[in-house]
Amino acid sequence: MAEENQALKEFTEKEYEYGWSIDIETDQLPKGLSEETVRAISFKKNEPEWLLEWRLKAFRYWLTLVEPEWAHVKYPKIDFQDIIYYSAPKKKVELGSLDEVDADMLETFKKLGISLEEQKRLMNVAGSNVAVDAVFDSVSVKTTFQETLRDKGIIFCSFSEAVQSHPELIKKYLGSVVPYTDNYYSALNSAVFSDGSFCFIPKGVRCPMELSTYFRINAMNTGQFERTLVVADEDSYCSYLEGCTAPQRDENQLHAAVVELVSMKGAEIKYSTVQNWYPGDKNGKGGIYNFVTKRGICAGAYSKISWTQVETGSAVTWKYPSCILKGDNSIGEFYSVAVTNNYQQADTGTKMIHLGKNTKSTIISKGISAGHSNNSYRGLVKIGKNATNARNFSQCDSLLLSSTSGAHTFPYIECGNKTAKVEHEATTSKVGEDQIFYCNQRGLDTEQAIGLIVNGYCKEVLNKLPMEFAVEAQKLLAVSLEGSVG
Amino acid sequence: MSLLTIKNLKARVEEKDILKGFNLTVNPGEVHAIMGPNGSGKSTLASVLAGNPNYEVTDGEVDFDGKDLLEMAPEERAREGLFLAFQYPIEIPGVSNVNFMKSAVAEVRKHRGLEPFDAKEFLAFMKEKKELVELSGSLAGRAVNEGFSGGEKKRNEIFQMAMLNPKLAILDETDSGLDIDALRIVASGVNKLRSKDNAFIIITHYQRLLDYIVPDFVHVLYNGKIVRSGTKELALELEEKGYDWIKEELAEA
Numbered sequence: 014m015a016e017e018n019q020a021l022k023e024f025t026e027k028e029y030e031y032g033w034s035i036d037i038e039t040d041q042l043p044k045g046l047s048e049e050t051v052r053a054i055s056f057k058k059n060e061p062e063w064l065l066e067w068r069l070k071a072f073r074y075w076l077t078l079v080e081p082e083w084a085h086v087k088y089p090k091i092d093f094q095d096i097i098y099y100s101a102p103k104k105k106v107e108l109g110s111l112d113e114v115d116a117d118m119l120e121t122f123k124k125l126g127i128s129l130e131e132q133k134r135l136m137n138v139a140g141s142n143v144a145v146d147a148v149f150d151s152v153s154v155k156t157t158f159q160e161t162l163r164d165k166g167i168i169f170c171s172f173s174e175a176v177q178s179h180p181e182l183i184k185k186y187l188g189s190v191v192p193y194t195d196n197y198y199s200a201l202n203s204a205v206f207s208d209g210s211f212c213f214i215p216k217g218v219r220c221p222m223e224l225s226t227y228f229r230i231n232a233m234n235t236g237q238f239e240r241t242l243v244v245a246d247e248d249s250y251c252s253y254l255e256g257c258t259a260p261q262r263d264e265n266q267l268h269a270a271v272v273e274l275v276s277m278k279g280a281e282i283k284y285s286t287v288q289n290w291y292p293g294d295k296n297g298k299g300g301i302y303n304f305v306t307k308r309g310i311c312a313g314a315y316s317k318i319s320w321t322q323v324e325t326g327s328a329v330t331w332k333y334p335s336c337i338l339k340g341d342n343s344i345g346e347f348y349s350v351a352v353t354n355n356y357q358q359a360d361t362g363t364k365m366i367h368l369g370k371n372t373k374s375t376i377i378s379k380g381i382s383a384g385h386s387n388n389s390y391r392g393l394v395k396i397g398k399n400a401t402n403a404r405n406f407s408q409c410d411s412l413l414l415s416s417t418s419g420a421h422t423f424p425y426i427e428c429g430n431k432t433a434k435v436e437h438e439a440t441t442s443k444v445g446e447d448q449i450f451y452c453n454q455r456g457l458d459t460e461q462a463i464g465l466i467v468n469g470y471c472k473e474v475l476n477k478l479p480m481e482f483a484v485e486a487q488k489l490l491a492v493s494l495e496g497s498v499g
Numbered sequence: 500m501s502l503l504t505i506k507n508l509k510a511r512v513e514e515k516d517i518l519k520g521f522n523l524t525v526n527p528g529e530v531h532a533i534m535g536p537n538g539s540g541k542s543t544l545a546s547v548l549a550g551n552p553n554y555e556v557t558d559g560e561v562d563f564d565g566k567d568l569l570e571m572a573p574e575e576r577a578r579e580g581l582f583l584a585f586q587y588p589i590e591i592p593g594v595s596n597v598n599f600m601k602s603a604v605a606e607v608r609k610h611r612g613l614e615p616f617d618a619k620e621f622l623a624f625m626k627e628k629k630e631l632v633e634l635s636g637s638l639a640g641r642a643v644n645e646g647f648s649g650g651e652k653k654r655n656e657i658f659q660m661a662m663l664n665p666k667l668a669i670l671d672e673t674d675s676g677l678d679i680d681a682l683r684i685v686a687s688g689v690n691k692l693r694s695k696d697n698a699f700i701i702i703t704h705y706q707r708l709l710d711y712i713v714p715d716f717v718h719v720l721y722n723g724k725i726v727r728s729g730t731k732e733l734a735l736e737l738e739e740k741g742y743d744w745i746k747e748e749l750a751e752a
Contacts, residue, residue: 446552451589453573454549454582455603455659456610465602469593469642 042099048072051204054099058173058207061180064187071193071203078197084360085389085421086329088302096267098205098238161222167251168213169224172240175211182213186244190273190310190337198269198331199306202238206271209239212253213246214280220251223479227256241272245280247313252283254482266291268327270305278313278340283321285478286334287486290326295384297356300328307334308364311343311372319346320363321477323486328357333391335364338372338400345374348474352467352490353386353418362392362423367403367433376407379471381490382418389421396433403433411441412470414463464490500565502527502698503667508559509723510547517543519723521559525667528695532709532734533702535720536742541702542586544720545671549583550576564666577603578610580666584656584673591643596655599643600625600662607663628661632688650681657688668692669700674708686711706738719745 042053051072055065080091162169168179176183193203210226226241245251268290276282284307293300303326309318320334336345347363365374374394382388394405411420422439444466452462468475468487475483503525510518517540525531535541547554548561550573561568568576591599604624605615616624629639634654644652653673660668670689674682689699689712701712709717709731717734719727721742726749727733737745 445589447589448591450549450551450573451585451591452599452603454577454585455599455663456574456577456606457602458572458574461602461606465594465599466591469591472593 040101041097044097045094046096046098046205050098054205054207057099057101058176060176063184064176067188067193068204071200072205074194075197075200075204078200081197084331085387085391085423086331086358086360088329088358091267091302093201099207101207162220165218165221166215167218167220168211170211172206172209172211172242175242179211179213182244183211183242186242186273186275187240188273190275190308191271191306196306198304199271202240202269202271202306206238206240209241209270211241212243212251214244214249214251216246217248218246219249223252223254223482225254225256237266237268237270239270241270242275243273243282243284244275245277245282245316247277248279249277250281250283252285252479254285254287254479256287256289256482266300267302268304269302270307272305272307272334274307274309274318276309276311276313276316276318276343279315280313281317281319282309283319283479284309284334285482286320286322286324287478287482287489288322288324288326288330289489291328292326292357293328293355295355297328297385300357301326303327303330303332305330305332307332308337309335309345310337311340311345311369313343314340314369315342316340317344317346319344319348319477321348321474322350322361323471323474323478323489324349324351324359324361325489327359330357330359330361332361333363335366336374337366337368338374338403339368340372341369342371342373343369344372347374347376347378347392348477349378350381350471350474350486350490351379351388351390352381353383353388355384355386357384357386359387360389360391362390364393364395365405366393366395366397367400367405368397370399370401371403372400373404374406376405376409377473378407378409379474380409380411380420381414381467381470382411382420383414385415385417387419387421389423391423391425393425393427394435394437395427396430396435398429400430401432403430405433405435407435407437409437409439410470411439412467413441413443501525501562502564503568504560504562505548506560508544508547508561509557510543510554510559511557512543512554516557517554517723518547518559521720521724523718523725525698525700527666527698529716530693530699530701530712530714532714532717532731533700533720533725534704534706534717534734534737536746537704539720540723541720542671545583545586545669545700545702548576548669549573549581574606577663577665578607580664582660582663582665582668584653584660584668584670586671586673586675588644588647588652588656590645590647592645594643596639596641596643597625600659603659604662625662628658631661631691632658633684634658649676650678653677653685654681654688657685661688661692664692665697667698667700669702671702672704673701674703674705682708683711706734709734721745721749 042050051068055068191199193200212224214220243253274282274284290301290303311318318336324330334347338345345365351359351361353359362378363376376392378390380388380390390409396403409422413420420441424437426435428435448466449459449462452465467490475486478486501524505521505523508518508521533541543554547556556569563579563581601621608615632654638651638655644655647655673685714731717729717731718725727745
């Protein structure tokens with residue numbers, strides 16, 4: 014037994030691999046948050062007046078709010094005056110050929126083991142089928158494959174660029190799914206967001222490649238507040254993936270993003286996240302606070318939104334990718350794997366709001382807790398009074414890898430229509446020593462055994478990821494669980 | 500040189516002494532059957548040799564092919580060529596048999612200084628072994644033992660054994676819970692894998708399995724020790740008379 018625990022301990026204590034930072038000259042605003050900060054960001058981005066006004070309204074609203082405390086997480090109060098709200102690499106170019114890209118920046122991409130493939134994509138290597146937008150600290154540095162996409166009429170660019178080139182679309186959809194009044198962090202994000210990605214798929218177009226955004230926090234004491242907006246017009250389809258990493262720092266850094274998805278009649282958006290922000294060290298020092306609002310609306314009939322997330326990073330995660338099923342016969346899906354180790358805390362889940370008739374939602378959540386971590390599933394299934402024949406199926410499984418970790422489930426169901434059918438299943442299990450021994454007896458060491466068992470446990474969710482990312486996610490799961498069972 | 504030499508092995512589980520000075524020598528090419536009443540220590544022996552961490556070895560030596568077996572981690576023992584067919588095979592939901600075996604075979608091959616198979620070679624290799632143990636295609640594709648019947652689990656163990664090609668295979672009551680057809684398939688798999696270079700330790704309650712897998716030696720384990728050894732006739736005698744006569748003889752001695 015003791016030996017087993019030792020092996021498990023070693024296994025779960027592997028260190029974060031993306032914990033480097035790089036010296037890139039940055040253009041930063043001083044620390045602190047005020048109307049001046051908001052104005053300065055807007056000015057730097059050369060934004061139209063209406064957007065500045067919107068930011069200011071959000072900021073003033075934010076001032077009236079108090080930080081929410083209902084989540085099952087604990088962390089010291091955040092000093093919002095001690096954060097840098099804008100930090101941009103001093104770069105020479107926006108887009109174009111590889112030669113124009115800052116050499117240090119390319120070095121950064123190289124250091125990201127996971128992005129070997131992405132590097133190729135960034136270098137526009139033929140045959141690759143993923144378009145990438147990379148957000149570095151606060152601004153978007155490179156978006157690839159713009160031309161290929163443009164041929165199809167697809168717009169995929171940084172948010173700031175979209176503000177300049179497609180202001181009418183931004184004005185129409187920004188805040189349409191997550192208004193700035195939604196919650197504390199969405200208000201903050203609306204006031205100070207610095208960049209992000211924008212994507213528009215025109216009517217009837219099936220996006221031929223995966224669209225991907227890669228986020229990295231680099232500069233110290235920087236908050237990252239990105240804004241992602243994906244609009245799929247009637248009968249269109251796109252698959253979108255975001256990935257993220259951050260350097261290893263002793264202080265906690267704040268990440269408060271807002272993602273809005275709009276799926277029109279007959280359209281489908283598949284949104285996948287592989288979240289690997291720095292989780293803090295094994296004593297719980299440092300790490301990212303990941304307070305994110307993600308929501309999609311199935312605006313038209315027969316539309317669909319599918320969220321898939323693999324969450325392995327961050328010190329504290331607070332995130333509920335949700336679907337508003339407004340169109341009749343629309344479908345919402347949520348597939349999630351959340352892994353917590355050491356002193357990580359995750360409070361994550363989804364909201365499925367059924368408004369239209371015959372709407373359907375599926376929730377599959379797999380929580381894995383190791384070390385001293387706490388992992389909570391929190392979900393709401395709400396059936397509106399007009400949502401005749403709405404269907405929901407929820408399955409929430411928790412896997413414990415240590416006796417010092419916690420798994421919690423907070424399912425909420427509000428049903429306003431008696432023809433609705435809502436099903437909820439939940440299980441909690443522990444990785445068996447007998448399973449590990451069985452694998453050992455076939456020649457696999459304990460680390461491999463846990464990797465295999467955990468991946469098997471998450472298979473239903475991993476299967477939903479685009480192929481090229483499923484493999485990365487599998488590796489990531491094994492890495493984040495090093496030293497986790499006890 | 501012998502493949503396995505066990506000297507004065509003592510082991511306990513949860514503070515209870517189970518093996519109390521166990522001795523056995525197994526040479527390449529031999530099949531040893533170990534029989535004995537419930538609670539005599541048969542399964543403990545299998546677990547201790549495989550390195551199950553729930554069992555504590557308190558004394559004794561085990562030499563496996565010139566190496567100190569007790570010093571090795573369970574996975575090293577496996578890579579060195581020790582295989583245990585579990586009495587109760589474990590389910591690993593979501594992990595396909597194919598993937599499981601691919602990882603295991605790669606580890607064993609690496610240990611032997613061999614390159615891993617590429618996908619095509621592996622599938623061909625697996626097909627060959629599946630046929631050897633008459634394992635259906637669907638079982639190989641399913642998650643490891645998940646939802647398998649008792650008989651399917653046991654056949655899967657023999658299939659894994661064929662894939663890993665061990666020097667020493669320990670079958671822990673592989674015959675329990677098998678109907679006669681499954682028993683014949685399992686036995687025929689073992690017989691096909693028998694060679695002059697490998698050896699088997701077959702732990703069983705019943706003589707029935709030994710009709711199909713004919714042992715070179717039969718040992719009776721009682722109260723943590725081998726109390727009698729013989730050839731297959733001993734098994735027939737036990738079948739006929741039960742274990743009580745041995746217990747009585749020991750009590751008299």
